[in-house]
Amino acid sequence: MRPRASLRTAVVWDVLEDALDRQVKAVGRESLDVLDTGGGSGNFAVPVARLGHRVTVVDPSPNALFALERRAAEAGVAERVRGVQGDAHGLFDVVGRGEYDAVLCHGVLEYVDDPAEGLRNLVGALRETGTLSLLAAGLGGAVVARALAGHFTEARHALTDPSGRWGDGDPVPRRFGVEQLTGYVEDCGMRIGAVHGVRVFADLVPGVLVDTEPGALDALLQLEAAAAELPAFHAVATQLHVLGQKSAEQPG
Template sequence: MGQGTQALRLARAGHTVTGLESDAEMLRVAREALADEPAGIRERVRLIEGDGLETGVHFLPGSFDVVLCHGVLMYVQEPDAMLAGLARMLAPGGLLSLLVRNGDALAMRPGTAGDWDTALAAFDTDAYTNRLGLTVRADRLDDLTATLAGIAAPLHAWYGVRTFTDHMSNDVELPAAAELDRVLAAEDRAGRTDPYRRVAALLHLCGVRG
């Protein structure tokens, strides 16, 4: 769950949330952020130190209505075992939400930046260097669709994320509210529309447990 940003937003929205994180420093940051929340929100959040590959140690089958795995699979060299463990935690009809780097569009970011050598190399690999300078991996829609079917949480819907704004730095100042609304509206429309969603930097996949 990283530093807990999404976990806290879900708790503020009224959900009961369990966060699993293996990095002690990330967990410390999350706990500090949680401590600043009102008591009603703190009561809805449970934070656990543990590895996503070992969910069976911490949770019984069918424990959750929704399982989020956002921005994690790129750091896992063999993701199938983790995905099977995540699906195992879903109650019948539960939702598995994945956010992954789009392996079919790795040439887009360097290509739009004019980095032609990196763009050409990206056509023949699923590895890339992320903004932290780490070499990680990307996933392809067809592969994940087959994996989700094989773990009894077949793909229900998918979206593209960051079609038009992937070139922007994480440190860029947000535009004024009206402009930001237009940016988000354009991204939302592109993320739901072919062919734009297929070249988005990230893919959001939703599998549903049978």
């Protein structure tokens, strides 16, 4: 039986694994150098390392980096995972420019002071050809979730707030629409490879239904995968995933 946590990562992981495979073919090497910013305890870094790639995780939390080290050791990939303390704005204090084949930026732009500048730094860490995996909170998903919970004033506030927040108690500092995210990526000189809606339905379906109905989790995962690439559902996704591609002839 699949763990319920797979609802949060399945679509992104499938897209990322395919993108890394394509990057391997593009560079002609079996192993890539991957930078995971804000990678925390290694939810993506460790599986990427299991594929044979070398992963550098940059995270501001010492506790998260300690958990990463333990998790990598337990998975048998400690030699391919390196954790360093830092953040997107001070990225080049801890890693070099132009040293990576792929950069993961998952759940980071919501928290940085200047998302455009932070993303420019991340793209600057890529080699002449490279892949960016960008995952960030979606505005529409938060509006729908607050409305379905009966918090209509908060839903309207999120809809009109410049940062997409539903109120002072909102734990997420910033949310994005598709055009805003893709605009950031294109402004860095990258080509948009794909856009996916993540957790379109998962956060709206009662947990008891998924946990008790036979086959419900697998069916929901298949539904999420089917809806992920359809633009009509991007506007109501809890998260948005953008793949950016940098090539030698592009600026940035």
